[in-house]
Amino acid sequence: MSRLTGNVEMAHGGGGRAMVGLIRNIFARHFANPLLAQGHDATAIAVPAGRIAVTTDAHVVSPLFFAGGDIGSLAVHGTVNDLAMAGARPLALTAAYIIEEGFPLADLDRIAASMGAAARAAGVPIATGDTKVVERGKGDGVFITTSGIGLIPDGVDIGPHRLAGGMAVLISGPIGDHGIAILSQRQGLDFGTTIQSDSAALCHMVADIVAAVPGIALLRDPTRGGLSATLNELAEAGRIGMMLDERAIPVRPEVAAACELLGLDPLHIANEGKLVCICAPQDADTLLAIMHRHPEGQGAAKIGETTAQNPGFIRMITAIGGTRVIDWLSGEQLPRIC
């Protein structure tokens, strides 16, 4: 299409014909679904009585395109996964774009195509959206905020209030892929092999987890701040401790090598397609078997247990047999990874 050779102009955010054209030619084309076709500022969705999960995420990842995904697929996965971590089946997403003047329409089209494909794969329609344009130098290509609503199945009650000592702590696969993929691309680092982001929608795997163990205590995706921030937050909110086994925590050799080279700890690196699952010890094997059946859960493993002692603290038996406390970073190790 000839329109896709140009760039985004201020007029594309003005509410006039240029904006309507942009929406029709790019977003409506890639997101086509009956909810979006309602064409109203708010989209109506029929729901049964129950509990709705709502969530939102602003995505400012840099670079916009990376090995294993782009800001469009990431924006879908991030929000779908936040819904999934409440045990919810995603019902609909919304997408709001803040685009910098001069951004290539071809890149916007590529991002929208990837976003549409990710939404279809997750089985969730993008129901409505918004487009704003800011002057050159007042943004950075494109930022995408996605929000989502999902339906929480009856009987599912996931949250830190469910945590207690003696539970099993599982992770759905190797950690650190997303953060290292972004960092290596941003810095032009070559580790001999391209490390791919793990960005993926976890909703199908979570549907199976929740169906098998409706009483599951906790699911959480270890994104910004990595596994250490996620576990520390949970330990604090749930007033429990945890004891991890370093040798059980899956890390790909190339990610471990990159971390060693860069002086980073994989425990602090963001993931975009992994989940932490905390469950009754007798459910651990069932849940690991379910995860292993999904491509997103191939490397799932039990990495430790919760403890009633030392509430608020994450301890880890290291590979050489010592014990250390895993704190979260006060600041930020890798900015703009999501």
Added chain:
Amino acid sequence: MSRLTGNVEMAHGGGGRAMVGLIRNIFARHFANPLLAQGHDATAIAVPAGRIAVTTDAHVVSPLFFAGGDIGSLAVHGTVNDLAMAGARPLALTAAYIIEEGFPLADLDRIAASMGAAARAAGVPIATGDTKVVERGKGDGVFITTSGIGLIPDGVDIGPHRLAGGMAVLISGPIGDHGIAILSQRQGLDFGTTIQSDSAALCHMVADIVAAVPGIALLRDPTRGGLSATLNELAEAGRIGMMLDERAIPVRPEVAAACELLGLDPLHIANEGKLVCICAPQDADTLLAIMHRHPEGQGAAKIGETTAQNPGFIRMITAIGGTRVIDWLSGEQLPRIC
């Protein structure tokens, strides 16, 4: 609080302790409500069976603080109003911040305070949020994307598909206030008096409208692109024409004077606290009386009628008795007004 004398740093968006501190000290304090207190990535909300309205809006207004509001109150009003235009009672909002490194914490606090106050006035909790920080020069102070969900009452079915010829077209008050308030402040123009934005939540007025006339055909807020873009969009989507009466369209004298000075047409200027209502002719007086009872509807007036002829076209009998076609702008008259 001493923390509020500093500036936002990259670490505030990193997912670690700095971010948790920012959320606790600013957002949680001003938004305090039981939904937000759940503290999970997704918030659970109980809903009855029915239809949910979902909507999203990215806010990039410049300047951030303006006469009659700021980006915080605007972000609440914009999304509450999009829900209201579906006839929905707002249930919950989400708020995602993209903050430029170096933004004063005191300004962020002021914006969050205004946002909390606007949400309380509208009767809707801010249920969850997200905070991202981008490097200096990659953003512009703060952008806020709000999304909302609301409950559409049974029997309410608002949309362009309900439009037909012979209906009354109402506006809830004088047009152009928001756009001219922003523009005059941005340009440092002095029109002798400060023109205030009309930014306001319309949900209370809409609740009364929908209760009185559940079969109301159409509500729409004439924001970006102004009244002309809104009516043209409706005429196209609803395959109807409209005939307006220029003398009946309320415009404050100071806004009219500013528009004349700047060569702008108030029909193209954005509003943030007005609605267009299209209804059966026999309901017009009832609805005008309801609007007049609300501060947001003080200047409500009937401004024209829909026609079965000339579908897709808005015509207007001018003040001097001629007829002209009201087109929408192709581009953008005033960038970044919302």
